[in-house]
Amino acid sequence: MNNCPDKLTIQAYLDGEEVHEGAEKHIQACSACREDCGELSEMIFTADRLKVDATLPEGFLDRLVSKTSNRPVPAAPVAAIIFLIACLSSYLLDPGYLEWWLTAGITSQVGLIIDFIVELIYVIQTLGYPWLIMITLALIAIEVFIIYKIKIVEG
Amino acid sequence: MQELLQEMVETCGDQVYRLALRYTGSRAQAEDVTQETFLRAFKNLDRYDRSRPAAPWLLKIATNICRNWHRDNREVLFDSSYDYMKTTNPGPEEMYLAREGEEELLQAIGKLPQKYREVLLLKHVGELNYKEVAETLDLELSLVKNRLYRGRLMLRDLLAKGKGGSSNGE
Numbered sequence: 562m563n564n565c566p567d568k569l570t571i572q573a574y575l576d577g578e579e580v581h582e583g584a585e586k587h588i589q590a591c592s593a594c595r596e597d598c599g600e601l602s603e604m605i606f607t608a609d610r611l612k613v614d615a616t617l618p619e620g621f622l623d624r625l626v627s628k629t630s631n632r633p634v635p636a637a638p639v640a641a642i643i644f645l646i647a648c649l650s651s652y653l654l655d656p657g658y659l660e661w662w663l664t665a666g667i668t669s670q671v672g673l674i675i676d677f678i679v680e681l682i683y684v685i686q687t688l689g690y691p692w693l694i695m696i697t698l699a700l701i702a703i704e705v706f707i708i709y710k711i712k713i714v715e716g
Numbered sequence: 717m718q719e720l721l722q723e724m725v726e727t728c729g730d731q732v733y734r735l736a737l738r739y740t741g742s743r744a745q746a747e748d749v750t751q752e753t754f755l756r757a758f759k760n761l762d763r764y765d766r767s768r769p770a771a772p773w774l775l776k777i778a779t780n781i782c783r784n785w786h787r788d789n790r791e792v793l794f795d796s797s798y799d800y801m802k803t804t805n806p807g808p809e810e811m812y813l814a815r816e817g818e819e820e821l822l823q824a825i826g827k828l829p830q831k832y833r834e835v836l837l838l839k840h841v842g843e844l845n846y847k848e849v850a851e852t853l854d855l856e857l858s859l860v861k862n863r864l865y866r867g868r869l870m871l872r873d874l875l876a877k878g879k880g881g882s883s884n885g886e
Contacts, residue, residue: 569861576839576864578846604868607875610821611840613734618747621733622725625751629721629758 571597575605634686640678644671720766721758728771729754731842732778738841739782740789741822749785753778772848779834779852786830824874832867839864 566574566584574580574588575598588594651658662668685693729750736749756777757764764773825833838849850860 569858569865572865572868573846573861576846601868604872607872608836608840608868610817611738611825611836613737613841615730615734615737615743615746617725617729617733617750618743621729621747621750622722625725625754626718626722628751628755629718 565591565594565597568597568601572601572605574598575601634682636679636682636686637675639682640675643678644675717758717761720761721754724757724770724774725754728774731771732774735775735778735837735841736782738825738837739786745785749778749781752781756781769848771842772844772852775838775842775844776852779838783830783834820875820878824871827874828867828870832863832870835860835863836867836871 564587566580566587570580570584571588571594574585588598648659648662651662688696732753733746733750736746736753737743740746740749753774757774764770825837828836834853835849838844838852839846842849842852844852846857846860846864849855849864850857853860855863
């Protein structure tokens, strides 16, 4: 009796955990330990009621994969980069633009322009692929039309 | 990265979902928690040691999310909507008894102190072994054994009392 393992060891034995070989043999042979086994088994049986018989909803993986593959770009830094590229390229094309820019008071509206680009990025990110393809095709058509017109004017 | 995530969903998705279901009692909420778990896992895949099983790592993330969920939605837990039972289609009497049993169980889980609840759910719902539970909750193995024993004892007593006792362990 004095050599009986404690209840935590008996519990581990019932849970299928590794216990000392001596303890395992003792539990199997000792009537007092078997009594403890009965009580602990009942506790384990009660706690087993917590088990839930459920599986992941259908389409879960597809929904998850679509979320991980369409990670949105950080709108604010991208908007700032677009804005800087636009400023730099206009300056390189014609330095006079920068002078006009500084005198026309547009500089006070820089924040608004960046906000507009940010909103534009958000809108584009919420659009599905069909919409993006349609917009791209429309832009290509407009560009081709403009080039065609310029060619006519220039002869 | 995507392949690893898919593999994790296939091997551990149900475990995470069941744990979330037991915490939230609602299929929709459980799916949200599960999705959040895998999105966080995906974000932190570089921290995952691929030589170890994924379940404890994922259930650790899920437990943290559920902990926050439980803190913010305590009243929902006690409201015991248990909408996942609606899909089993038993007869009216069976439905009533099952629902009553589930509500009783839900009340009891809600009344268990968090430290016992977490160990019990990881063992019985997450189906982890002692070592994995210890790893998931960053506990000593001896503490896991102790909490499991005390948690089971409390759960049995709460259910035996029918209406459960009071909780002051959180």
